[in-house]
Each structure stands twice: as C-alpha cells, then as structure tokens.
Amino acid sequence: MEATIEVQGLRKQFGQTVAVDDLSFTVIPGQVTGFVGPNGAGKSTTMRVLLGLDSADAGRALIGGRAYSALRRPLTQVGALLDAAAVHPSRRGRDHLLWLAHTHGLPTRRVDELLETVGLGSAGRRRAGGYSLGMRQRLGIAAALLGDPPVLLFDEPVNGLDPEGIRWIRGFLRALAREGRAVLVSSHLMSELEDSADHLVVIGRGRLVADTPVAELLAAASGDRVALRTSDRTRAMAVLAREGATVAANGKESLSVTGLPAERITALLAAGGVPFSEVSAHRATLEEAYMELTRDAVEFQATDTQASEPRAAASQASESQASEFRAATGDGDMR
Amino acid sequence: MRGTPPMQPSAAVRATAAMQALGTLRAVRAEWTKLRTVPGSWWLLVAVVALTVAAGGASAAAVTTEHCHPTPAACQEDTVKLSLTGVWVGQAAVAILGALAMSSEYGTGTIRAALTAVPWRGRLLTAKAVVVSALALTTGALGVLGSLLVGRLVLPGNGFTAEAGYPPLSLADGPTLRAAVGSMLYLGLIALLALGVAALVRDTAGAITVVLALLYVFPVLVSLVSSEKWRERLQEWGPASAGMAVQATRNLHSLPIGPWPGLGVLALYAAAALLAGGLTFRLRDA
Structure with missing residues (x-):
C-alpha cells in the first residue's frame, strides 16, 4: 500500500x-x-x-x-x-x-x-x-x-x-x-x-x-526585509537607495530595507563610511506566517461582523512573537 | 472475465469468507478482553448468579403448605417456577451487563477506537452480542442450577414432599428441564434486548432505564388495568411476563401464553431491539 x-x-x-x-x-x-x-x-x-x-x-x-x-x-x-x-x-x-x-x-x-x-x-x-x-x-x-x-x-x-x-x-x-x-x-x-x-x-x-511546505511559507512571510539602526539616517538612505533598495524610516534611528541582502547592506554602509550599530534580517515565525495567511482569509470575509476582532488579535500576536535573526552587526559583535 | 479459470472466483470467495470468519472471531475475542478487563463486569456476573439463587431460595423458603386445604396437593403450587423466581431479580444484572457492553463505549469514548479497529459495524455488534449472550447463558445456567438445588433442599421442609404430591425437583423431569433451559435462554435474550436498546440510545443511564422499565414497570402498569381481557392480552405481549411463561410446569392451560410461545415473544423484542440498534449503529456517525 x-x-x-x-x-x-x-x-x-x-x-x-x-x-x-x-x-x-x-x-x-x-x-x-x-x-x-x-x-x-x-x-x-x-x-x-x-x-x-x-x-x-x-x-x-x-x-x-x-x-x-x-x-x-x-x-x-x-x-x-x-x-x-x-x-x-x-x-x-x-x-x-x-x-x-x-x-x-x-x-x-x-x-x-x-x-x-x-x-x-x-x-x-x-x-x-x-x-x-x-x-x-x-x-x-x-x-x-x-x-x-x-x-x-x-x-x-x-x-x-x-x-x-x-x-x-x-x-x-x-x-x-x-x-x-x-x-x-x-x-x-x-x-x-x-x-x-x-x-x-x-x-x-x-x-x-x-x-x-513550511520553508516556502516562512520565506514568503519573512520577505527580504532587513532592519537597520544608524545615527545618520539620511546618508544611509541615500547610499542604499542608490543601489536599488527600498528604504523606509520607521523610527528616529531605525530603517527598514528591502531589496538587498544584509551582507550587501553592511558592505555598502562600511564602504560609504556610514555609522551603523545593528543590521538584522527579519525571519518570520510560523505563527506570523499563519497570522498573515489567516488575515487574508479574514479579509476575504470582511462583511462578517466578527472580522475586525481576529485581525486585531493577529497583529498583536505578530508583534509580540516577532523574532529577529541577527545576520550581521557592527564590529563590536564580530568575534 | 473471459480467460479467468472457473475455479478462481469460488476459491477467492472461500478465502474471503474464511478471512471474514477469522475477523469476527478476533472481534469476539477482543470484546471478551474488553469485558473481562473491567472489574465491574465481574461484579455483575457474580450478581446474576447470587441474586438469582438468593431470591429463588428466599421465595422457596417463604412458601409452605400450611394454608393448603384440605391437603397440600390442593394448592397446586408450581414448585419449579417458585424456585426459579430469582431469575426475575437476576435479569436486572444481566440487563445492565448487556447495556454496558455498548453504552460504556460511548460513555468513555472508546467507541472510536473500537470502530477504527473493527470498522465493520455489523461485525462489532455481532461480537458484542456473542459475548454478552454467552455470559448471560453461563451465569444463567449457574443461577438456575443453584436455584433448583436450593429448592430441592428447602421445599420438602415446607411440606412440599413427594407424599404430598410434590416430587423433588429434578432435571430428569421434562417440564422442569424445559423451565431450566428456558430460564437460561430467557436471560440470554434479556442481554441481547439490553444490548440492542443501548446501541439505539447510546447512553448507559438511558439504556438501563428503558430496559428495566420494560421488565419491571410494564408488568406493574398491566396489573393496574381493570379490564381482565386487556390485562391478559398485555401479559401475553409484555417481554418479561410472556418470557417468564417458560418457567411454568403446572396448570399450563390457564396461562395467558404457552411456555415456548412466551419465550418467542421475548425473542421478538430482543430481535427488534437489535435490529433497530444495529441500523442506528450502522447509519449514524460514531
């Protein structure tokens, strides 16, 4: 059989x-x-x-x-x-x-x-x-x-x-x-x-x-976002945007970069003499991936009165459960 | 089908039949394992024998020839039926045993494991029927033999002597043997009736209530009927009153229903309950 x-x-x-x-x-x-x-x-x-x-x-x-x-x-x-x-x-x-x-x-x-x-x-x-x-x-x-x-x-x-x-x-x-x-x-x-x-x-x-497959699901949910901390936001944005990355500022000293791998980002920043303290590739948990999936499913049924409730729960959960994988950091962490 | 040797299909059919027989045997063995590995079953088996013998003995001890006039023979006491009165009590334990074989599976949820191991529901119900009826017959045999033995020992002391027209109870006597075997079969049928009802209602308390009501409340209600014609008719068709006719050894012509037809009525009840329970079991989701 x-x-x-x-x-x-x-x-x-x-x-x-x-x-x-x-x-x-x-x-x-x-x-x-x-x-x-x-x-x-x-x-x-x-x-x-x-x-x-x-x-x-x-x-x-x-x-x-x-x-x-x-x-x-x-x-x-x-x-x-x-x-x-x-x-x-x-x-x-x-x-x-x-x-x-x-x-x-x-x-x-x-x-x-x-x-x-x-x-x-x-x-x-x-x-x-x-x-x-x-x-x-x-x-x-x-x-x-x-x-x-x-x-x-x-x-x-x-x-x-x-x-x-x-x-x-x-x-x-x-x-x-x-x-x-x-x-x-x-x-x-x-x-x-x-x-x-x-x-x-x-x-x-x-x-x-x-x-x-779990691997595909995780890759899709993770995207290729890289979180970056820098004291010189403007220059960092300029350097990375020139190389084709999409850069979004999401805090006074933090940026979210898509379109470039973490290694390339550190290389570019180092070459351009831009100070940075932390570069981390975002890796989604299975829970986040699941929430993303079910969020779509919930939106599909948006006419339902209950729809807003699970969505709120979903975003809350992905915030609390987000884990970050440190791909590369400043020299202090290079051992 | 062309080109297939003619012997092959029948050989295949025989092989399938043998496999099915083996499967049923295994299901019966598994049911026996299930039953014997729950301590409550053993208490019920002991209860069938003990209640039957104790209640029968008490009845035999309670009746004497003192009130018989002019002679003890005038009472026409059916000493066999009197000694086997305990079957009336022992049947309660048999009914509980029969019902539990099915309802406890629903109560504990083991029915799902049982049906994944034996997905053919007819086979599972058959296996349960074989085990509970075999146990009812075995304990019934012990209870009936014990009751007759007690009767044989107790009755002469109460005036039911051979000289007074009451020969000692003996299985060598045709009607006595019929009453004894019939009482065993009666208990076997009660077990099947209870099993069928339990397959229908799927609940221990519900199944036991229904069966005990049929056995005990029905006769009480019948006795309240004022019309004698209807009272007799209902006795003919009540499962317990009709089935118990198989114990009578005297004045058979005055019974509402004869011994074997009476047991036949109970068999119809058991068959109907098993059929209804079996259909429900087969069609409903587990």
Whole structure:
C-alpha cells in the first residue's frame, strides 16, 4: 500500500452547520504534515471521516487510495490518536492495548514492546483512570502504533502537555516520518508545529487556506526585509537607495530595507563610511506566517461582523512573537 | 472475465469468507478482553448468579403448605417456577451487563477506537452480542442450577414432599428441564434486548432505564388495568411476563401464553431491539 492520505472535494455538514467544505489535500510519506486551523475549523471532522467514523456528504477521503472501511486489517495500515481521554477509567493501560491487539490477532509481546517504546512500562499495569494527560497521550500513541502502520493521524497530540511531553512528542513524530511514514498532525496553534512539521495544510471554516511546505511559507512571510539602526539616517538612505533598495524610516534611528541582502547592506554602509550599530534580517515565525495567511482569509470575509476582532488579535500576536535573526552587526559583535 | 479459470472466483470467495470468519472471531475475542478487563463486569456476573439463587431460595423458603386445604396437593403450587423466581431479580444484572457492553463505549469514548479497529459495524455488534449472550447463558445456567438445588433442599421442609404430591425437583423431569433451559435462554435474550436498546440510545443511564422499565414497570402498569381481557392480552405481549411463561410446569392451560410461545415473544423484542440498534449503529456517525 502506498502511504498516502488523499482528501478530495470533501464536504461534511452537521444540520445547518457546514463543518468541512470542498476540502482537498494530499499527505505524502516521509514527512510530518501539520493540519492547522482554529478550533472548529473542521480538522477533527476531516480526521473522523478519514477513519470512517463519520460519513462524508460529498467527496472522498482515502488512505492509500482506499476508503477506511475497505482496508484489510486497518490497524496495520493506519494508526490514529483522536482523543487521548477516550479510555475506560477502570481498565489498565496495558489491557486497553490488549483488546486492540486482539482485534487484529497481534501478539501480547507487541503490546509490552510498545508500552516500553512510549515510556509507560510498568505504568501499563495501572488503571487508566489514574493516568495524567501526558500518560494518556502516550497510551494513545502506543495504540496508534500497535499495527506498525505506514500512515498516522494525530489529532491535537500536544494539547495540554507539559514542555517535556511536547518535546518528546515532537521528536517522536519526526522520527516516525523519517522512517518513511505519512504523518498528519493537527493543531489549533501553529507554534506547536514549529520545528516538527515539514508541510502545512491550513484550513479555516472548513475550507482550505493553504497547502504549502513550511520553508516556502516562512520565506514568503519573512520577505527580504532587513532592519537597520544608524545615527545618520539620511546618508544611509541615500547610499542604499542608490543601489536599488527600498528604504523606509520607521523610527528616529531605525530603517527598514528591502531589496538587498544584509551582507550587501553592511558592505555598502562600511564602504560609504556610514555609522551603523545593528543590521538584522527579519525571519518570520510560523505563527506570523499563519497570522498573515489567516488575515487574508479574514479579509476575504470582511462583511462578517466578527472580522475586525481576529485581525486585531493577529497583529498583536505578530508583534509580540516577532523574532529577529541577527545576520550581521557592527564590529563590536564580530568575534 | 473471459480467460479467468472457473475455479478462481469460488476459491477467492472461500478465502474471503474464511478471512471474514477469522475477523469476527478476533472481534469476539477482543470484546471478551474488553469485558473481562473491567472489574465491574465481574461484579455483575457474580450478581446474576447470587441474586438469582438468593431470591429463588428466599421465595422457596417463604412458601409452605400450611394454608393448603384440605391437603397440600390442593394448592397446586408450581414448585419449579417458585424456585426459579430469582431469575426475575437476576435479569436486572444481566440487563445492565448487556447495556454496558455498548453504552460504556460511548460513555468513555472508546467507541472510536473500537470502530477504527473493527470498522465493520455489523461485525462489532455481532461480537458484542456473542459475548454478552454467552455470559448471560453461563451465569444463567449457574443461577438456575443453584436455584433448583436450593429448592430441592428447602421445599420438602415446607411440606412440599413427594407424599404430598410434590416430587423433588429434578432435571430428569421434562417440564422442569424445559423451565431450566428456558430460564437460561430467557436471560440470554434479556442481554441481547439490553444490548440492542443501548446501541439505539447510546447512553448507559438511558439504556438501563428503558430496559428495566420494560421488565419491571410494564408488568406493574398491566396489573393496574381493570379490564381482565386487556390485562391478559398485555401479559401475553409484555417481554418479561410472556418470557417468564417458560418457567411454568403446572396448570399450563390457564396461562395467558404457552411456555415456548412466551419465550418467542421475548425473542421478538430482543430481535427488534437489535435490529433497530444495529441500523442506528450502522447509519449514524460514531
């Protein structure tokens, strides 16, 4: 089986509410694909349709080219973590994996192996009702991996985890993708996917907003802006404009330069004898890139009365989360 | 299709059938694992046997021939039915067991894991039906045998002796055997009825309320009906009153409904509940 997830023209409606609207995307093996959108955007619904739990009103949701119900021994083809809290509180963690294993004739050995892999080990003998959220997530991940499937779906796997748990899951997801599996991970927070996703499928209100490699998205959002601090604004502007850069003053001593790389700017300023104290290339965070994307999506629906609110939130977030990468600085910092 | 050897399709069909049978067997095993790994199930299984035997024994101990005139035989007491009275109480535990097999999956959310592991809903429901009915039959057998044994020991002390026209309870007696086997089957059908209702309402409290109301409130309401004709008719069609007819060993002609037809009525209820529950299960989003 080819390890892919294909969603084509998917539509799902609950009563009057359209949860997923003409959604299409493909998840390929060997990389982590982030599935991002605000709460209620339709991420979980899409995953439930993929797993055959909900039926689609239109379109197709296929795994390795087949509908879920057409898969033979489904746990060996797809692993899923939908809701880590969904365990019987008085059943032991190990027994939860055991009944799942029995549906596919998998040996008990496999259950114990996975308990070790996810770091539950002896905790598997305890009743799941006493598990912390992190332990439940680990149990859920073990359940998803039982049949060693080439396709994995995780719905909000880091939601509510402590930093240690988040780091563990991120590393784990990356490792699974490196093994050649197709990994789809949903999150309502873009920052949770930073450093783990290679590709992003962004949805809002059930519709596709973006389907793009993370690297491209970041490059587009970062632009080629360079921030510059100088005590001689006028001369700096003249020198740089002569070389074709677009220069904007955004403070008494600070300039924003586009059209020239940071290295070239420092060279030009040094050659022209213009004093400067700081040159930094702006590098967008995933969160900023996401905000830029959703801002467009929000503007598209500008007639909506709620539209102004998310926009305000978006600009606030990009301000607070903007991080700057120091590409080059004055001689004081050259070591 | 031209050029395909004629043997291949049937071989493929057989292979598919074998795979499906294997899949169903695995689903049954998984359901049994699910049930046995929750401590509450064991309490319910113990409760079925204990309640049946205790209530049956108490009933047998409470009835004597003292009020029978002129002779003990005049009472025409159905000692088999009397000893098996506990089934009336034990059925509550069976109903809860049957309902929980489905409703606890919705309550805890494990239904989603269950359906990703066994996406064929008919197979999942079948596996649950096999496990709960097998357990109801097994515990029912223990409860029924225990009840008859207690009756056999207690009844002679209360005047129900062989000399008085009440031979000791024995499975070698045709009607007694029918009552015993019928009571087991009765409990098996109650488990299926509860499972079907739970698949329909998807909620533990709701499912148990519906089933217990059918079993206990329905007969009480019927007893309030003033018209004797209607009272009898409703007894014929009530799941518990009709099904319990299978326990009668005396005065069969005066029963509203015969033993096996009575159990048949209960079987219709169970089948209808499973059908409605199964259709809902198949069509609704999980």
